Amino acid sequence: MPEINVPSSIKDLEQVQSVRTPIRMEYTFTPGVAAQTYLREFANKKILGAVSPVDGAVLVPPRGADPRYGALCDEFVEMPHTGHIGSFCVTNVPIPGRELELPYISAWIFLDGADIGFLNLVAECPPEECRIGMRVEAVWKPDDEIGMTAENILYWRPTGEPDLPFDEAGVRGWHVRGDGESDA
Amino acid sequence: MRKVAIVSAASRQEEKMLDNEVELMVPLISKVREETGLDQTEIGFTCSGSSDFLAGQAFSFVMTLDAVGPVPPISESHVEMDGAWALYETWVKFQMGVIDTALVYSYGKPSPGSLQDVLSTQLDPYYVAPLWPDAHAIAALQARHLLEKEEISLQHLADCAVRAGTVENHEEYYEQQILADPLRPADCPTYADGGVAMILAAEGKAEELCEKPAWITGIDHRIDTHHFGARNLSTIPSAKKAAEKAGVHKADIDLAEIHTAYTVHDVLLRKELNLPLNPEKSSKNHPIKAETLMASGLLRIAEAARAIWDQEANRTLAHATSGPLMQQNLMCVLSGEKE
Numbered sequence: 001m002p003e004i005n006v007p008s009s010i011k012d013l014e015q016v017q018s019v020r021t022p023i024r025m026e027y028t029f030t031p032g033v034a035a036q037t038y039l040r041e042f043a044n045k046k047i048l049g050a051v052s053p054v055d056g057a058v059l060v061p062p063r064g065a066d067p068r069y070g071a072l073c074d075e076f077v078e079m080p081h082t083g084h085i086g087s088f089c090v091t092n093v094p095i096p097g098r099e100l101e102l103p104y105i106s107a108w109i110f111l112d113g114a115d116i117g118f119l120n121l122v123a124e125c126p127p128e129e130c131r132i133g134m135r136v137e138a139v140w141k142p143d144d145e146i147g148m149t150a151e152n153i154l155y156w157r158p159t160g161e162p163d164l165p166f167d168e169a170g171v172r173g174w175h176v177r178g179d180g181e182s183d184a
Numbered sequence: 185m186r187k188v189a190i191v192s193a194a195s196r197q198e199e200k201m202l203d204n205e206v207e208l209m210v211p212l213i214s215k216v217r218e219e220t221g222l223d224q225t226e227i228g229f230t231c232s233g234s235s236d237f238l239a240g241q242a243f244s245f246v247m248t249l250d251a252v253g254p255v256p257p258i259s260e261s262h263v264e265m266d267g268a269w270a271l272y273e274t275w276v277k278f279q280m281g282v283i284d285t286a287l288v289y290s291y292g293k294p295s296p297g298s299l300q301d302v303l304s305t306q307l308d309p310y311y312v313a314p315l316w317p318d319a320h321a322i323a324a325l326q327a328r329h330l331l332e333k334e335e336i337s338l339q340h341l342a343d344c345a346v347r348a349g350t351v352e353n354h355e356e357y358y359e360q361q362i363l364a365d366p367l368r369p370a371d372c373p374t375y376a377d378g379g380v381a382m383i384l385a386a387e388g389k390a391e392e393l394c395e396k397p398a399w400i401t402g403i404d405h406r407i408d409t410h411h412f413g414a415r416n417l418s419t420i421p422s423a424k425k426a427a428e429k430a431g432v433h434k435a436d437i438d439l440a441e442i443h444t445a446y447t448v449h450d451v452l453l454r455k456e457l458n459l460p461l462n463p464e465k466s467s468k469n470h471p472i473k474a475e476t477l478m479a480s481g482l483l484r485i486a487e488a489a490r491a492i493w494d495q496e497a498n499r500t501l502a503h504a505t506s507g508p509l510m511q512q513n514l515m516c517v518l519s520g521e522k523e
Contacts, residue, residue: 021309033203070252072211
């Protein structure tokens with residue numbers, strides 16, 4: 001380090017290692033038309049999907065556009081509260097901000113009729129029994145605790161129905177534009 | 185230099201938008217693609233400008249890519265700056281010879297947060313930002329300096345307010361209560377949510393996509409120090425230098441679309457660039473009336489291009505600024521001729 005010349009009166013002081021300048025800013029988040037529509041109905045225990053105007057793919061939760069094409073999605077469909085696990089992860093370390101019993105399962109849930117999945121918890125299922133293609137259903141919070149929040153569904157639990165075949169589980173309806181081929 | 189032109193643009197501004205950034209940008213991006221008949225797969229490079237501090241969300245620009253459709257994967261970049269700088273990056277890419285077409289867009293939604301607070305966070309983090317000076321007050325410091333030095337007059341500010349349309353006439357201007365002494369509300373911006381998208385193309389392609397391409401004949405951007413104390417507030421060296429490098433004064437300018445959110449900046453910049461204080465052709469959409477942080481600069485370029493497409497002008501100047509007290513300045517000269 002180069003030598004720094006400071007007045008002799010402060011020469012022996014400890015060097016400053018860091019400085020804190022706290023910043024706080026407040027926002028009134030505007031979720032947009034799609035998310036508002038979704039959250040309003042979610043508070044009525046309904047799950048909405050958005051329909052792609054390009055190929056009819058159903059996107060849950062709706063974000064306003066079909067992200068593959070940049071196409072506005074303004075048509076919604078009501079989804080069933082059942083689906084399957086596309087993939088999952090068993091976690092043995094606690095997650096900051098949430099009190100979860102360890103180990104817990106986070107899974108990519110595909111609702112019946114949906115072409116994309118979303119992340120959620122799976123419970124009432126020993127980790128060693130969790131598998132890709134396993135059928136699950138939503139466990140909702142008590143009715144009086146439900147609101148416009150992603151926390152409405154506590155977790156997903158196995159229905160006990162036969163699994164979806166492994167090859168049919170997970171992402172579908174995603175095809176590369178241009179070659180006209182769908183890998184669904 | 186490779187000749188590059190702006191061939192299509194679309195924009196939207198509103199005081200408070202309920203759409204999210206994706207819903208805002210989809211119609212604009214779709215419009216410029218439809219107008220040029222280009223599919224996203226035919227666009228060589230996509231570049232955007234926006235700010236996470238406006239969205240209140242990290243990597244917010246990644247989510248906005250939903251409005252573009254990056255499937256199959258696209259060549260993409262982003263600047264945490266006004267979209268005018270995204271256009272500059274794109275122009276450089278054209279000069280490298282690796283693309284023939286590009287999509288440039290930018291957007292800003294200040295309505296969910298406090299823009300005055302957001303703007304304070306761009307100041308020097310050690311000595312200035314912790315004091316939280318607001319943008320109007322900083323502009324007022326410069327206005328006071330210029331007024332007392334008699335480099336500008338209240339008359340200039342009132343003229344500019346009338347030209348920008350924030351007041352009908354001088355009487356109305358002088359009747360206004362002072363907001364940040366010596367500035368009145370008519371001197372300060374009204375913030376708007378908004379976005380702009382445009383398509384650029386190189387010589388050979390541009391003529392196919394647009395009847396009268398707006399050719400970029402000069403573009404440059406420069407920066408001044410962020411230390412207010414080290415700056416001479418009577419002048420804007422970065423703007424002058426950028427104008428010189430962009431060849432602004434090589435020929436007459438029919439229309440100047442300048443990105444000035446305060447009357448005092450409008451007057452000062454016009455003086456610095458030797459532009460008329462009361463121009464014959466004036467911006468139809470002055471940023472003082474609708475300032476969209478991160479998009480206003482690119483919007484100026486879109487408006488300057490539009491004047492050429494509509495044959496209202498043949499040589500136009502678009503200016504973009506960023507940072508406190510016009511710290512960074514970009515000059516873009518557009519022409520109906522390739523020159």
